[in-house]
Amino acid sequence: MARAATTADTFNAVAEPRRRQILDVLAGGERPVNDLVDELGLAQPQVSKHLRVLREVGAVDVREEGRQRLYSINDRALKPIHDWVKNYEQLWTERFDELDAVLDDLKKEEGDAGADERDSDGDDPDR
């Protein structure tokens, strides 16, 4: 099950918000670490740590150019897992958006009940 382990490691790498931000920046093209530090507003050691994790799972490639190390994204390795995380996050965002609507109704019900001092026994949860 070597493949499963690799997939999960990549999943770990991608399912971390900061690392996903790094990947989003690198999706725009190859960058030196300083650019990432500027764009993310993180300290360099933190960015380097995240880059190391991403490199270890093959999500990011690096090459030397003079004194600089340039990082780039490995799209092929990442796309399926990136899609999975996005889809999962999207599902929960949808659910929570619907939940916001339910909460809005509950707040109104509670407000009404308080306003006319009535017991809302015949509670109708349907819209």
Place this chain on the structure above:
Amino acid sequence: MPVPTSGTATVTTPTDEQILITREFDAPKHLVWKAWTTPELVKRWWSGRRGEMTHVEIDLRVGGTWRYVMLAHGESEIAFHGTYREVVPEERIVTTEVFEGMPGPSEDAVINIVTFVEEDGRTRLELLVQAMSKEIRDAIIDSGMEGGMQEQMDALEELAISLAG
């Protein structure tokens, strides 16, 4: 009527066996709790925009069971069930979760821990999905990588849901 949203769900993996989903709601926690644990209300939000809930049963007590069934758009039914292990009103729910469409190793391979914390009238909800082992989480994620594109997307969706709850 437009409803103000409090942002997107945040998904992280704190450890190799865990997935953590967090979100803040603009409502006190007794209402978030009510929306989370009342069948008629769960029916309104749990399927997101991906289908209709056809069945929600909740027996909210330690040892009690729950079962949710969703009819995905143009697809077959997707069902989940579990047993409550801990119920602290308006604070915390611990439950097992089983996706009925996927042969799983056991009933308690995946545990969901939901916590509700209120601050200034707002509620921070955390849903921690705890797999029994890294292998189980890997299997769940890995199986989503198999198959054709459409199948894969369907599977991903189902798996995503199976991890949730």
